[in-house]
Amino acid sequence: METAASTLPAFGPALPEIVLAVGTLFLLLVGAFRKVSPTRGISWAVVALFALVAVLVTGQGDIHAATFGGMFLIDPFTRFIKLLVLLAAALSVIMSVTYIRRENMDRFEFPILIALAALGMIMMVSSNSLIALYLGLELQSLSIYVIAAFNRDSARSSEAGLKYFVLGALSSGMLLYGSSLVYGFTGSVDYPTIAAAISTGHASVGLIFGLVFILAALAFKISAVPFHMWTPDVYEGAPTPVTALMASAPKVAAMALLIRVLFTAFPGITPEWKQIIVFVSIASMVLGAFAAIGQRNIKRLMAYSSIGHMGYVLVGVAAGTVEGLRGVLIYLAIYVVMNAGVFCVILAMRRSGEQVESIEDLAGLSRSRPMVSFLLAMLMFSLAGIPPLAGFFAKFYVFMAAIKADLYLLSVIGVLSSVVGAYYYLRIVKVMYFDEPVQALDAPMSRELSIVLGLSGLFTLFFFVYPAPLIASAEAAAAALLP
Amino acid sequence: MYSAIVFLPLVGFLTAGLFGRWIGVRGSQLVTSGLLVASAALSVAAFVNVALGGVTEHVQILTWIDSGSFETDWRLRIDTLTSVMLVVVTSVSALVHIYSIGYMSHDPQQPRFFAYLSLFTFAMLALVTADNFVQLFFGWEGVGLASYLLIGFWYQKPSANAAAIKAFVVNRVGDFGLILGIATIFLMVGSVEFDTVFKAIPGLANKSFLFLGHEVPVVTTICLLLFMGAMGKSAQFMLHTWLPDAMEGPTPVSALIHAATMVTAGVFLVARCSPIFEYSETALTVVTFIGATTAFFAATIGLVQNDIKRVIAYSTCSQLGYMFAALGVGAYEVAMFHLFTHAFFKALLFLGSGSVIHAMDGEQDMRKMGGLYKLVPATYAMMLIGTLALTGFPLTAGYFSKDAIIEATFAGHNPVHMYAFGMTVFAAFLTSFYSWRLVFMTFHGTSRADHHTLEHAHESPLVMLVPLIVLAIGALGAGIVFKHYFIGEGHEAFWLEAIYRGTSNHIMHAMHEVPEWAANLPTVMMALGFGLSWYFYIARPDLPVELARTQAPLYKFLLNKWYFDELYDWILVKPAFWIGRTFWKFGDGRIIDGIGPDGVAARVIDVTRGVVRLQTGYVYHYAFAMLLGVAALATYFMLGGVH
Numbered sequence A: 001m002e003t004a005a006s007t008l009p010a011f012g013p014a015l016p017e018i019v020l021a022v023g024t025l026f027l028l029l030v031g032a033f034r035k036v037s038p039t040r041g042i043s044w045a046v047v048a049l050f051a052l053v054a055v056l057v058t059g060q061g062d063i064h065a066a067t068f069g070g071m072f073l074i075d076p077f078t079r080f081i082k083l084l085v086l087l088a089a090a091l092s093v094i095m096s097v098t099y100i101r102r103e104n105m106d107r108f109e110f111p112i113l114i115a116l117a118a119l120g121m122i123m124m125v126s127s128n129s130l131i132a133l134y135l136g137l138e139l140q141s142l143s144i145y146v147i148a149a150f151n152r153d154s155a156r157s158s159e160a161g162l163k164y165f166v167l168g169a170l171s172s173g174m175l176l177y178g179s180s181l182v183y184g185f186t187g188s189v190d191y192p193t194i195a196a197a198i199s200t201g202h203a204s205v206g207l208i209f210g211l212v213f214i215l216a217a218l219a220f221k222i223s224a225v226p227f228h229m230w231t232p233d234v235y236e237g238a239p240t241p242v243t244a245l246m247a248s249a250p251k252v253a254a255m256a257l258l259i260r261v262l263f264t265a266f267p268g269i270t271p272e273w274k275q276i277i278v279f280v281s282i283a284s285m286v287l288g289a290f291a292a293i294g295q296r297n298i299k300r301l302m303a304y305s306s307i308g309h310m311g312y313v314l315v316g317v318a319a320g321t322v323e324g325l326r327g328v329l330i331y332l333a334i335y336v337v338m339n340a341g342v343f344c345v346i347l348a349m350r351r352s353g354e355q356v357e358s359i360e361d362l363a364g365l366s367r368s369r370p371m372v373s374f375l376l377a378m379l380m381f382s383l384a385g386i387p388p389l390a391g392f393f394a395k396f397y398v399f400m401a402a403i404k405a406d407l408y409l410l411s412v413i414g415v416l417s418s419v420v421g422a423y424y425y426l427r428i429v430k431v432m433y434f435d436e437p438v439q440a441l442d443a444p445m446s447r448e449l450s451i452v453l454g455l456s457g458l459f460t461l462f463f464f465v466y467p468a469p470l471i472a473s474a475e476a477a478a479a480a481l482l483p
Numbered sequence B: 001m002y003s004a005i006v007f008l009p010l011v012g013f014l015t016a017g018l019f020g021r022w023i024g025v026r027g028s029q030l031v032t033s034g035l036l037v038a039s040a041a042l043s044v045a046a047f048v049n050v051a052l053g054g055v056t057e058h059v060q061i062l063t064w065i066d067s068g069s070f071e072t073d074w075r076l077r078i079d080t081l082t083s084v085m086l087v088v089v090t091s092v093s094a095l096v097h098i099y100s101i102g103y104m105s106h107d108p109q110q111p112r113f114f115a116y117l118s119l120f121t122f123a124m125l126a127l128v129t130a131d132n133f134v135q136l137f138f139g140w141e142g143v144g145l146a147s148y149l150l151i152g153f154w155y156q157k158p159s160a161n162a163a164a165i166k167a168f169v170v171n172r173v174g175d176f177g178l179i180l181g182i183a184t185i186f187l188m189v190g191s192v193e194f195d196t197v198f199k200a201i202p203g204l205a206n207k208s209f210l211f212l213g214h215e216v217p218v219v220t221t222i223c224l225l226l227f228m229g230a231m232g233k234s235a236q237f238m239l240h241t242w243l244p245d246a247m248e249g250p251t252p253v254s255a256l257i258h259a260a261t262m263v264t265a266g267v268f269l270v271a272r273c274s275p276i277f278e279y280s281e282t283a284l285t286v287v288t289f290i291g292a293t294t295a296f297f298a299a300t301i302g303l304v305q306n307d308i309k310r311v312i313a314y315s316t317c318s319q320l321g322y323m324f325a326a327l328g329v330g331a332y333e334v335a336m337f338h339l340f341t342h343a344f345f346k347a348l349l350f351l352g353s354g355s356v357i358h359a360m361d362g363e364q365d366m367r368k369m370g371g372l373y374k375l376v377p378a379t380y381a382m383m384l385i386g387t388l389a390l391t392g393f394p395l396t397a398g399y400f401s402k403d404a405i406i407e408a409t410f411a412g413h414n415p416v417h418m419y420a421f422g423m424t425v426f427a428a429f430l431t432s433f434y435s436w437r438l439v440f441m442t443f444h445g446t447s448r449a450d451h452h453t454l455e456h457a458h459e460s461p462l463v464m465l466v467p468l469i470v471l472a473i474g475a476l477g478a479g480i481v482f483k484h485y486f487i488g489e490g491h492e493a494f495w496l497e498a499i500y501r502g503t504s505n506h507i508m509h510a511m512h513e514v515p516e517w518a519a520n521l522p523t524v525m526m527a528l529g530f531g532l533s534w535y536f537y538i539a540r541p542d543l544p545v546e547l548a549r550t551q552a553p554l555y556k557f558l559l560n561k562w563y564f565d566e567l568y569d570w571i572l573v574k575p576a577f578w579i580g581r582t583f584w585k586f587g588d589g590r591i592i593d594g595i596g597p598d599g600v601a602a603r604v605i606d607v608t609r610g611v612v613r614l615q616t617g618y619v620y621h622y623a624f625a626m627l628l629g630v631a632a633l634a635t636y637f638m639l640g641g642v643h
Helices: A012-033 A039-059 A076-102 A109-125 A130-148 A155-186 A191-200 A205-221 A230-237 A240-265 A267-293 A298-319 A322-347 A370-384 A390-404 A408-434 A447-465 A468-481 B002-052 B080-103 B110-128 B133-151 B158-189 B194-204 B218-233 B242-248 B251-260 B262-272 B281-302 B308-328 B332-359 B377-391 B397-411 B417-443 B451-456 B462-486 B491-498 B507-513 B516-539 B542-550 B552-559 B561-595 B597-614 B619-638
Strands: A065-067 A072-074 B057-067 B070-078 B208-211 B214-217
Touching: A012 A039, A012 A065, A012 A072, A012 A109, A039 A076, A039 A109, A072 A076, A076 A109, A076 A240, A076 A322, A076 A447, A076 A468, A109 A130, A109 A240, A130 A155, A130 A205, A130 A240, A155 A191, A155 A205, A155 A230, A155 B619, A191 A240, A191 A267, A205 A240, A205 A267, A205 B619, A230 A240, A230 A298, A240 A267, A240 A298, A240 A322, A240 A468, A267 A298, A267 A408, A267 B597, A267 B619, A298 A322, A298 A390, A298 A408, A322 A370, A322 A390, A322 A447, A322 A468, A370 A390, A370 A408, A370 A447, A390 A408, A390 A447, B002 B057, B002 B070, B002 B080, B002 B110, B057 B133, B070 B080, B070 B133, B080 B110, B080 B251, B080 B262, B080 B332, B080 B462, B080 B491, B110 B133, B110 B251, B110 B262, B133 B158, B133 B218, B133 B242, B133 B251, B133 B262, B158 B194, B158 B218, B158 B242, B194 B218, B208 B218, B214 B218, B218 B262, B218 B281, B242 B251, B242 B308, B251 B262, B251 B308, B251 B332, B262 B308, B262 B332, B281 B308, B281 B417, B281 B561, B308 B332, B308 B397, B308 B417, B332 B377, B332 B397, B332 B462, B377 B397, B377 B417, B377 B462, B377 B516, B397 B417, B397 B462, B397 B507, B397 B516, B417 B516, B462 B491, B516 B542, B542 B552, B552 B561, B561 B597
Parallel strands: none
Antiparallel strands: A065 A072, B057 B070, B208 B214
16 A cells, blocks of 8 residues: 555456446547548447447456445446446447437437446446445436437427436435435445444434435436336437436446445345335335326336336345345346337337327237237236246246245235236237227338347247346345345 | 947947047948947847846946045946836937938938937936946936937027026926935935945834934935936926927937936836835825826826927826826836836837928928828828827737826825826826827828928938837837736746835735726726817817817916916026026126226226326426425434334
């Protein structure tokens, strides 16, 4: 620690993040200096960059390491989440390629901003202190505020971006306020130190207030009830690839962050935060199920769907066991894949060159596009949690964990609300297969969308054949967090 | 050999039923009929061996049920009683199979028909060869099923479906009694094997058990419950309503099931259980009463029916009543003898009427026939023989068996034996009247059919006539040939252990010593009936019409079958429908659906509306909701939270 060399932090653990940051800035420069529109190339370059980062993340192996004064750490849990985040971000970039060109949003900043958002996400996943948490979260949030309003000519897009920004700012304020309370009552912003401080003394009301505020802010990011209200409006207004992104990668990252904070900084007051999580979980599941029934716009429907799914994920968090966390990770992975598939179909919903978003527009799709309809139907069944599709196993593992942790009320409400939720997923299937078509949707789908949809559908259909790799890695990641 | 008799029809059923499509119509006909003929030939051999040779055989097939203390084997019991039934069942069935080749020649679904016929025969044989009550019950239900399938064979006809359902439901009432009877036997004896049960009954003769605070004699209860089953299957008074409707089935079915075999299962059951019934005077009295009443009651309805098959159906009902009357006074042999002869002439009458219907292109209403004897002379001759035998013309089959029943009722000792005598004698008169009425209306007088039908009227093919001739021989000769064995001097050597008689029961001797006038009364009645019928339908054809008008209430009462269907409809069917509808509309629709699926769905929609309305679109509302959430959580913990 005396020599100059040793005062420099170890960069190794943060190498993927550094590569992503440098690479993104390089691509930004490339874009800025190119005369002809470089968007398409930069999009694919970003995807390649994500792939490279994913390789680097994988290459780090099963190590537990901390750097930057203990503010940044890596372990199998962060590795699992980072790979998932990168996958989700890459998928949304791929899905955006055709869309942004067609919708006159063809500017190279779009993929760059997604890359920056992804950088923020993987940074916050690795955070080991409240400061690092805030840094990563803001980098992610600011990038997404911008791309939510990226379609400047559309009032709805601007409105979505603005709403998200205003409410996001409020949640950031809450996060900072909560952090300052926690710092005030424990004397530290580092998770391990906070945990140690709590374990020695009795938890004061002030500390719990701090926890409530931090949780509120994080619940906002995963759009859990009652901090969810921005979600339907923003999902509906934002450009569809952005919605696809918002429904997946940030959710995964914020959920991981929530888990990290709860399990490493506040294990001493587990009973308290468990109550909050149970409450938020029940509220999200129930609201997600009930409110979605009333929706006619498919993007709004997916917003409520994601609220509900976050509720189910929180069931696993509330269990508080390795099994529960394993269920959470499996759930998130399956959710990301299903979500990408569904948004592929939504992106392909065009009639006479115009994007359409109403559920009725899918009427009779089974006749004009049997394969797409079949895959979407399978994805819907999977989202509803019908065996043997992947979505069933997602729910199965979290509810199993909840039952083993004696959370019977939570499990029963969860299962019941999934019954209610099944209605609106199945309604889409009914509309596709049994309603009279108004006018066929434009064909064909762009190649990227077809491929993503196909892979998503195959994964959903055949997950049950060989689920071992995902389950094993989720198990390892969960075990890393809970010694 | 005995197993082959029983299982050859099953083979026929499976072949025609499963592979009818491949082996075709001709193949199905040949397979089922051929197997039945083989089975019939073996049955005759069995009859000679068992009944005339005087042996009793038991053939173990398999252990069927072995559960705790309950053990049942699948074992064939071949004694005289069984062998008589075997001959009746297989011979009539074989003839009906052959006859059907001609009768059903225009039907598109013949393999199915022949499969059902064979299934029925198998079930009936399983019934009569049973060595225990459970096996008997299997056959009992099997014939019920086959009867249902065959009555509803023309399932496109709503009336046929209704009749099939009616037959099944009414039979269930009787079957319910039979099940309870068997259960009571098992409860009291601990076994369902015939031999074990029969040995145990004397020990139970004076026992009783408590039921709802009442002392109930055991043997009488068992007998009455078993008789309830017999009443259902044999269409006795009050459970008879299904039999006339069952005529919706094809005519060969009526001949086989609803004349010669299945409906006699009740008679067989009581005869088989003679070791039980002999110990209950009460039960025998009930049997006599019901039998005699049915004999009279069905005959009165037969007087005014216009459907040729329905007349014969009521006749069947009436003749079954005779058999039960005989059973009731303890003359089991006489009842079996009548069963045996009745099978021939009643099957003959049914198949003969089928031949008429075939000739008349499906017409069954006698008011639209008349003068047919020139067109279908062979059929006419056969019907004449059948009618003579049914009415008891001297030396025909019916003369020996029916008169023996009337004599037995006269000689009987139970409280209602003279009632039975009076009823059966009067019924003999009615039988003669309606039988000749049928012949006269159908074959004599001037034709009332439209000329179009008459042009096509034709004698039936040989494949239909040959079975008629065989049955006619039986109708003429069965009585004189077998009288000696069934009820004459040789009856003890013939029946051996198959029928049991209590020590005080001397009916078989007493019936031969009835006064001359009583013995001759039935013949006189037969002559009177013939004379009146001739007067009404040949000499003065206007008289019946006149009579129907002047005696309108009585005529309507008889024409509407004593209003039994209406009565049952009013007390049973309507309330059942009402209960069903109440449960459906109110119980299921309003309560279960209303509070359950529909109610929940409606509440879900309400909640959805509420939640969607919260989503105003205003940022400050959203921010307010967030702050409210934080405030609520913070307050909760401030007020104590978990601790």
